[in-house]
Amino acid sequence: MSGKAVTGDVMMRRHGDDAPVPEFDHLAWVTPKPLAEATVAIVTSAALHRSSDEGFQPGETEYRLLPSDARDLVLGHWSPNFDRTGVAIDLNVVYPIDRLEELAANGTIGAVAPRHASFAGNQPDDVATVRLDSGPRAAAELKADGVDVAIFTPV
Amino acid sequence: MSTLAHVFEAAGIATVTLAATRSVAERMGPPRALYVPFPLGRPLGKPGDAEFQHDVLTRAFALLDAPPGPVLEDYPVTIEAEEVPLTCSLPPRFDASLPAAVDEANGLRKAYDRAVANRGFTSVGRAIGPDEVPGVLGVFHDIAQGQNWKEAVIPGKNTTAVCHDIRTYYEEAALELVNVDTDDADVPAGRGAEAWYFENTEAGKTVLAARQAIKDQGGPVPAWFYMAPGHR
Numbered sequence: 422m423s424g425k426a427v428t429g430d431v432m433m434r435r436h437g438d439d440a441p442v443p444e445f446d447h448l449a450w451v452t453p454k455p456l457a458e459a460t461v462a463i464v465t466s467a468a469l470h471r472s473s474d475e476g477f478q479p480g481e482t483e484y485r486l487l488p489s490d491a492r493d494l495v496l497g498h499w500s501p502n503f504d505r506t507g508v509a510i511d512l513n514v515v516y517p518i519d520r521l522e523e524l525a526a527n528g529t530i531g532a533v534a535p536r537h538a539s540f541a542g543n544q545p546d547d548v549a550t551v552r553l554d555s556g557p558r559a560a561a562e563l564k565a566d567g568v569d570v571a572i573f574t575p576v
Numbered sequence: 577m578s579t580l581a582h583v584f585e586a587a588g589i590a591t592v593t594l595a596a597t598r599s600v601a602e603r604m605g606p607p608r609a610l611y612v613p614f615p616l617g618r619p620l621g622k623p624g625d626a627e628f629q630h631d632v633l634t635r636a637f638a639l640l641d642a643p644p645g646p647v648l649e650d651y652p653v654t655i656e657a658e659e660v661p662l663t664c665s666l667p668p669r670f671d672a673s674l675p676a677a678v679d680e681a682n683g684l685r686k687a688y689d690r691a692v693a694n695r696g697f698t699s700v701g702r703a704i705g706p707d708e709v710p711g712v713l714g715v716f717h718d719i720a721q722g723q724n725w726k727e728a729v730i731p732g733k734n735t736t737a738v739c740h741d742i743r744t745y746y747e748e749a750a751l752e753l754v755n756v757d758t759d760d761a762d763v764p765a766g767r768g769a770e771a772w773y774f775e776n777t778e779a780g781k782t783v784l785a786a787r788q789a790i791k792d793q794g795g796p797v798p799a800w801f802y803m804a805p806g807h808r
Contacts, residue, residue: 425807429767430616430657432807437597442604445582450607450644453590456637464584464591466577472697479736495699499736502805503617504657504766506747509699510756511623511763520620520629530637540580548579556580560587571584572636573593573606574619575577 433502443548459569461524462534464559466542467508467515467576468497477541482550484559486536489518496576499543503576515574534568542575581606592636594619595648605646608639613650615657615766622655623763624756657766661776664750674710675717677778681710681742684749691752699744703737709745712738713779720785725795735790736802739783746773746780774808784808 427435453459468477470485477485477497487494494516496508507514518537524530538559544551563571578601581591585607593609595601596616601609612632614621622628632651639647667683669676688706692698700706708731719725731738747769756763774780783803790800 425659427807428657428659429770429805429807433616434597434599436806438599440600442600443579445605448605448607448644448646449582449586451585451588451590453640456640459590462589464580466580472699476702493697495697497702499740499802501736501740501743501802504615504770505617505699505744506751506764506769507615507618507623507766509695509748509751513626513629514618514620514623517620517629517633520626520633523626523630524633542577544579552579552583556583557587560584560589563584564587564589568589570590570592570637570640572633573577573581573584573591575594575596576617576619 429502441546443552453570456530456570457528458531460532460534460567461521461530461570461572462563462566462568463516463518463521463537463574464540464563464571465516465537465574465576466498466540467574468499468541469494469516469539470497471495480543480545481541482544482555484555485539486559486562487539489533489535489537492518498541498576500576508576515576517572517574531569534563535566536563538563538571578604578606578609581609590640592639594632594636598648598650601648605648607645608642608647609649610636610639611648611650613654615655618655618766621651621653655766659767659771660765661772662750662754662764662768664754664772664776666777675714675778675782677713677717677782678710680778681713681745684746687749687752688745691748694752695748698748700741700748702740703732703734704741706745709742713742713782716782716786719789720782722789725786725790725793725799735787735799739803742779742783743770743773746777770805774804
């Protein structure tokens with residue numbers, strides 16, 4: 422609290438430069454079907470949840486599945502370190518659901534997935550649970566919905 | 577985010593990540609990433625600008641055609657957050673017997689209520705509802721004036737959640753007062769509302785003063801640090 426030596430975004434990105442990250446020895450790689458035939462889902466780390474649903478707890482490793490027609494989405498991420506007015510004005514700036522509907526309507530993508538996945542980005546440093554438990558469970562649920570491609574959006 | 581991209585790809589779903597921090601994407605190597613040099617909190621870049629958002633998605637989905645990676649490309653346009661306070665009027669002093677922040681929060685209630693009515697829901701409510709915002713600002717005023725923070729009644733004993741709710745009450749009211757909506761391409765820059773709240777409003781100043789007081793009283797970091805962005 423010594424005043425603003427740097428802007429908030431610069432501070433946070435510098436923090437990312439030094440943050441410990443998990444290592445992945447093997448790069449999984451899917452060769453996707455043509456986009457025009459693909460069912461596309463959004464996976465976000467913004468901790469979005471429906472306004473009527475329970476919010477995220479600090480450090481929560483679980484996820485919420487968001488029905489494709491839901492627009493009453495609250496940003497449940499616990500960090501004060503990013504802009505929240507953008508998503509208050511236009512949900513699509515974090516969760517481009519209307520853009521995907523438009524891309525499906527004009528044939529650019531095959532279909533919009535029936536459900537999308539929302540996690541909280543502020544995870545415990547080892548990310549063990551999302552890596553080994555809740556992440557694979559969410560992926561399996563989307564896979565069962567027929568999802569071929571997922572676009573990942575942070576805050 | 578990059579961790580989940582690895583996990584989903586391993587489960588058989590082709591992933592494209594919009595990466596907010598380039599160095600993290602470089603080190604974690606998700607299968608396909610587009611670095612988006614935009615204000616944090618706005619990975620599609622521009623609220624209310626469908627054409628711009630479509631361009632981001634087009635460039636992201638184009639990475640699906642790349643040979644096995646990791647693939648990391650940069651979106652060619654940078655958008656900076658602007659820590660210049662939003663131009664948004666504040667209510668005049670009404671009840672001089674109240675701390676200024678309490679009076680101010682009371683005065684913003686109608687704008688906040690209009691915002692909720694127009695949007696259909698609110699992001700206030702993590703620890704307190706709108707009715708409690710003025711009262712908690714009174715508590716923070718007392719802490720800033722020297723009250724021991726451990727003896728103060730902070731709902732849920734969670735300053736992070738309470739401060740989120742107060743700031744969100746103000747930001748939702750401000751967006752109503754400056755009358756932006758999704759059809760308006762000329763929306764406030766990233767962090768403009770944050771700058772307005774912490775630099776121009778009595779509430780923001782009171783929160784910062786209470787945060788400093790809790791720190792000075794020896795309060796643990798989690799009790800005060802997340803009451804405001806880290807650089808403030």
